[in-house]
Amino acid sequence: MIIAVDGPAASGKGTLARRLAAHFGYAYLDTGKIYRAVGYRVLEAGGDPEDPDAALAAAHALQPDDLENPELTSDRAAVAASKVAAMESVRAVLLGFQQGFAADPPDGAPGAVLDGRDIGTVVCPEAPSKLFVTADVEERAKRRHKELLDKGEPSIYSRVLQALKDRDARDSNRSAAPLVAAPDAIVIDTTAMDPDEAFASALDSIR
Secondary structure (H helix, E strand, O other): OEEEEEOOOOOOHHHHHHHHHHHHOOEEEEHHHHHHHHHHHHHHOOOOOOOHHHHHHHHHHOOHHHHHOHHHHOHHHHHHHHHHOOOHHHHHHHHHHHHHHHHOOHHHOOOEEEEEOOHHHHHOOOOOEEEEEEOOHHHHHHHHHHHHHHOOOOOOHHHHHHHHHHHHHHHHHOOOOOOOOOOOOEEEEOOOOOHHHHHHHHHHHHO
16 A cells, blocks of 8 residues: 655645554655755755756765754755756656655555655556645745744744745746646645644545
8 A cells, every 4th residue: 555645845744644654554755855865965065956966976875874864854955855856867866765665665564655746646656545735835834934943943934935935836847757736636735724634634535
């Protein structure tokens, strides 16, 4: 069993995907972390995430331990991830890792939940359950702003909002695997939902 969960940043898809994995006893993979790790590797080497050669080298050098880096939750890593993820060469290198995780979940799990931006369209197009989680960009900015403040990081709402708009534009307009709901995906708009309501809606859709 594979559950594909796609959607834009701060839509609540990560929280939902982790909860679904725990509920069903499935393995969970945050595919965004893979791209964040690649982007962060480029930054740490003093490179430009928009440089195809630097991004491809970082993708080839990626190690599983890189996904545990706490710096991957930073906005700096998120912006870098959006840039390297737009490159077809980088996506090709990382596609095999994601598909292998879905086909053979670790620790003998009976299924897998993957969240990202192209799981239902590119990584696992044959997944029997596909969800596309979204929310108004203003609401997503409020959530991200609060998240940063709660972590003790400085944040200005207007800048967070603009960063999300810019990221949405990059993710939706890129030529390689643009952010779009799969034709057979169930769309869940979490703008007016709390996490429990989103989880209940997702369970209904999966069943």
